[in-house]
Amino acid sequence: MRLFVTGTDTGVGKTEIAVGLLRVMVARGLTPFACKPWESGGRDADSDATRLRHAAGDWQRPAEVCLYRLKAPLAPAIAAEREGRRLSFSRVVRHVRGLEGDGVVEGAGGLYVPVDRTHDVIDLVRAVKVPVVLVARAGLGTINHTSLSLHALEGVELAAVVLVQGTKVADPSVPTNRRALERRFPNVPFVGPVPFEPNAKRRAALVERAVEPIIASR
Ligand SMILES: Nc1ncnc2c1ncn2[C@@H]1O[C@H](COP(=O)(O)OP(=O)(O)OP(=O)(O)O)[C@@H](O)[C@H]1O
Ligand SMILES: [Mg+2]
Numbered sequence: 534m535r536l537f538v539t540g541t542d543t544g545v546g547k548t549e550i551a552v553g554l555l556r557v558m559v560a561r562g563l564t565p566f567a568c569k570p571w572e573s574g575g576r577d578a579d580s581d582a583t584r585l586r587h588a589a590g591d592w593q594r595p596a597e598v599c600l601y602r603l604k605a606p607l608a609p610a611i612a613a614e615r616e617g618r619r620l621s622f623s624r625v626v627r628h629v630r631g632l633e634g635d636g637v638v639e640g641a642g643g644l645y646v647p648v649d650r651t652h653d654v655i656d657l658v659r660a661v662k663v664p665v666v667l668v669a670r671a672g673l674g675t676i677n678h679t680s681l682s683l684h685a686l687e688g689v690e691l692a693a694v695v696l697v698q699g700t701k702v703a704d705p706s707v708p709t710n711r712r713a714l715e716r717r718f719p720n721v722p723f724v725g726p727v728p729f730e731p732n733a734k735r736r737a738a739l740v741e742r743a744v745e746p747i748i749a750s751r
Contacts, residue, residue, distance in 0.1 A: 568632060568637070694723050
């Protein structure tokens with residue numbers, strides 16, 4: 534069971550969902566791999582790669598989880614250019630293809646984020662053929678962003694679309710968005726919305742409960 538967690542945008546809840554998927558896998562007795570091929574900005578201690586590695590059971594070396602750690606909080610290709618570094622897309626493809634067993638890959642930002650001069654995240658999704666979990670905001674704007682991402686993913690196996698309410702603001706679209714998207718994409722399994730929960734422990738429990746059916750159905 535391998536899943537590629539991508540999103541309609543940056544900051545939509547990909548890491549929260551990827552961590553939840555890994556925890557559910559571990560709870561089921563699996564030893565999943567975590568993979569965050571490119572990561573930009575932030576500190577190592579609370580990076581996505583570190584969180585994913587912990588959630589997966591801490592058996593991987595950090596350099597196996599994240600191939601390219603970039604300083605500036607920018608799209609990987611842009612951050613790399615600043616540092617005068619060259620990112621090898623084929624190295625990432627080989628690495629992800631070579632991961633054995635079950636696990637979760639988290640992309641960077643959304644699908645059309647550049648990861649070198651000629652490739653975007655979606656090129657990795659298509660190259661590795663790992664089923665996708667698309668994370669989307671639960672609120673206003675998500676019908677548009679989710680539809681755009683799903684059209685971009687035509688022909689790719691979809692495990693689920695997960696709606697996440699990552700902010701506290703009152704938004705009357707939250708209760709209706711999932712139904713509206715289900716009508717538009719009747720063959721896509723939707724999950725959520727995962728409610729806003731500021732307490733990390735309670736949030737983790739909510740996320741695990743929400744993503745459990747994605748694992749159970751595979
Ligand atoms: N259900 C929720 N309730 C409250 N806060 C949430 C919820 N889901 C996500 N968040 C918060 O929203 C922020 C963005 O989430 P996350 O880091 O998972 O996004 P991301 O898509 O992985 O971002 P990036 O593109 O930087 O990798 C985090 O601070 C996270 O804790
Ligand atoms: Mg993330």
